[in-house]
Amino acid sequence: xxxTFFAEQHGYYMDQELMAESAGYxxxxxxxxxxxxxxxxxxxxxxxxxxVCDEPILYDEDFLKSIESAQRRRERYQKYKNEDYVPQPxxxxxx
Numbered sequence: 872x873x874x875t876f877f878a879e880q881h882g883y884y885m886d887q888e889l890m891a892e893s894a895g896y897x898x899x900x901x902x903x904x905x906x907x908x909x910x911x912x913x914x915x916x917x918x919x920x921x922x923v924c925d926e927p928i929l930y931d932e933d934f935l936k937s938i939e940s941a942q943r944r945r946e947r948y949q950k951y952k953n954e955d956y957v958p959q960p961x962x963x964x965x966x
Contacts, residue, residue, distance in 0.1 A: 878923055886922045888930070893918060918951055947950035 875885040892898055900915040 880884065884924045884927045886924060886928055888928075889918070889922050889951070891950055893947045896951040921951075 874890075875887060880908045896914075897918060902917055903911040904915045
């Protein structure tokens with residue numbers, strides 16, 4: 872959500888549905904980008920270049936029901952689909 876606010880503050884828009892559908896990929900991309908000297912930032916760049924838009928995306932009923940729109944979204948989201956993302960709780964480790 873903070874990424875969306877940042878993009879909109881600078882005059883761009885985010886495809887929030889792409890980010891939500893690809894949550895596992897996004898998480899993995901952030902992890903890979905933060906590995907200091909071994910960082911692989913290209914994964915994060917790839918999804919952000921697809922998610923950031925010049926024009927707002929209107930998620931109205933006509934857009935969501937449109938077959939052409941659904942097909943385009945499915946193709947666009949498929950390349951980031953690795954598996955269903957299930958958030959895992961964090962636990963405090965015993966010393």
